[in-house]
Amino acid sequence: MRFIHTADWHLGRYFHGVHLTEDQRQLLLGEFLPLVKESNVEAVVIAGDIYDRGVPPVEAVDLFNEVLTKLVEQRVKVLYIAGNHDSAARIGFGSQLFARSGVYVRGELTADLAPVVLEDAYGPVAFQLFPYMDPASVSNVFPKEDEAAPRMSYAAAHRFVIERARKVLPHGCRSVAVAHAFLAGGQESDSERPLAVGGSGNVPPAVFAGYNYTALGHLHNPQAVGRAQVRYSGSLMKYSFNEAQTDKSVSIVELDGAGEVQLEQVALHPRRDVRRIRGAFADILQDEQAYPASQDYLEIELTDQRRILGVQDQLREKFPNFMHVSWAGLSEAAEDRPVTYHGRTAQSQSDAELFGQFYEQMTGRALAAEEQAVLASCLKEIQQEARENR
Structure with a gap:
C-alpha cells in the first residue's frame, strides 16, 4: 500500500492580516495534486485540521471541495479526520455518501470503531480513523463503559479508545492509525492551538504500539515521535515566523506485504516563503546581494539603535508582502545602558x-x-x- 500522509492544512488561515487561501490554492492545485498523480499512490490521508476554524470561509470550503473532487477523478482513495481546529460535525457531513466515492471521513468520535479496509496487491490494509478527542468526548461516547471516564486524562482517554479499536481489527491485517493528538516528546511551534494546560494533553507514543504506521496531525513541524513509524507530516505551509527554518513536506508511505514501512519526505514549495531577515535599515534597503527584493512574507528585525521614521513605507517598496518590523537594536541598546x-x-x-x-x-x-x-x-x-x- 502506497499513500501520502499530510495534515494541518488550515484552509482559510488568516496570517498577520493576510488571507492565505489563494496561496493554499496554488500550492494544492499546482503542486500537491500533480505530486499525488506522479507518485502513483493509492490513497491520501489527511490527519486533521482541514480548516483553520470551525466555521471556515466559503473560499476555503470551495477549495477543499475542489481538491477532493480532483482526487476522486484520479481514482485515489481519501481518508481524513477532524482536528481540534475543525468543527467535528461539519467535517463529518456527507460521510456515508462520500464513502461511495472512496472518500472516508471521521468527524466525530463514535462507538463504531470499525476500520476502513483498503486492498492492495498483498491483501487488506486496515485504516483506523481517530478524530480529535478529549476526555469529555470519550466520556460522552462511552458513558457506561468506564465510570472514571469523566476524570480521564488525555492519555487515558486515547488508551481507552485505541485498546477497544484494536479489538475490531481483522486478525493478522496490516494496520494504520490516523489521529490528531499531541504526543509526549513532540516538538511544538507557536502556531498550534494548545489542547490542554500544562502538558495534561500529552499522549504517550506507546499508545499506538501495534500499528504498522501512525499518521499524526496537530504538530506543525515534520517529525517522528517515539519510533520512525509514528509520525507527524507537519503543516501544509508555514503559519508562524518561528517555523521560518522548517521545510514543509508530505510523507509518502509505502507498506509492503509484511507490514514494513518505507518513508519518503517530499518538500512543498509555496509561492511565497515565510522568512525572517535581520540587519541595519540602510543595508536592507541598499544591499541587493545580501537582501534581494522579495515577494515573500517577511518579519524584518532592524539592528539600528535609533528609531527611524517612515521605515514601513520604504521597506514595502522593496518587500511588498512584509508583515512585521521589530527594533531588535533598540532592545539590545537599552539592555546595554544602565538604568539610573x-x-x-x-x-x-x-x-x-x-x-x-x-x-x-x-x-x-x-x-x-x-x-x-x-x-x-x-x-x-x-x-x-x-x-x-x-
Whole structure:
C-alpha cells in the first residue's frame, strides 16, 4: 500500500492580516495534486485540521471541495479526520455518501470503531480513523463503559479508545492509525492551538504500539515521535515566523506485504516563503546581494539603535508582502545602558526631566529642543485637564 500522509492544512488561515487561501490554492492545485498523480499512490490521508476554524470561509470550503473532487477523478482513495481546529460535525457531513466515492471521513468520535479496509496487491490494509478527542468526548461516547471516564486524562482517554479499536481489527491485517493528538516528546511551534494546560494533553507514543504506521496531525513541524513509524507530516505551509527554518513536506508511505514501512519526505514549495531577515535599515534597503527584493512574507528585525521614521513605507517598496518590523537594536541598546532613575530620584525630578531621562535611556540620545517644546506643551495640557476635572 502506497499513500501520502499530510495534515494541518488550515484552509482559510488568516496570517498577520493576510488571507492565505489563494496561496493554499496554488500550492494544492499546482503542486500537491500533480505530486499525488506522479507518485502513483493509492490513497491520501489527511490527519486533521482541514480548516483553520470551525466555521471556515466559503473560499476555503470551495477549495477543499475542489481538491477532493480532483482526487476522486484520479481514482485515489481519501481518508481524513477532524482536528481540534475543525468543527467535528461539519467535517463529518456527507460521510456515508462520500464513502461511495472512496472518500472516508471521521468527524466525530463514535462507538463504531470499525476500520476502513483498503486492498492492495498483498491483501487488506486496515485504516483506523481517530478524530480529535478529549476526555469529555470519550466520556460522552462511552458513558457506561468506564465510570472514571469523566476524570480521564488525555492519555487515558486515547488508551481507552485505541485498546477497544484494536479489538475490531481483522486478525493478522496490516494496520494504520490516523489521529490528531499531541504526543509526549513532540516538538511544538507557536502556531498550534494548545489542547490542554500544562502538558495534561500529552499522549504517550506507546499508545499506538501495534500499528504498522501512525499518521499524526496537530504538530506543525515534520517529525517522528517515539519510533520512525509514528509520525507527524507537519503543516501544509508555514503559519508562524518561528517555523521560518522548517521545510514543509508530505510523507509518502509505502507498506509492503509484511507490514514494513518505507518513508519518503517530499518538500512543498509555496509561492511565497515565510522568512525572517535581520540587519541595519540602510543595508536592507541598499544591499541587493545580501537582501534581494522579495515577494515573500517577511518579519524584518532592524539592528539600528535609533528609531527611524517612515521605515514601513520604504521597506514595502522593496518587500511588498512584509508583515512585521521589530527594533531588535533598540532592545539590545537599552539592555546595554544602565538604568539610573529610581523612586528616590523620581521624587526630586519634574515630569519633563523624568521623561527626558527615560527617553535617553531607551534611544541613546537626549531630546532635541523641538521635542522638549512638544513635551512641555503636552504636559501643560495634561495638567490643565487634571485641574479642570478635580
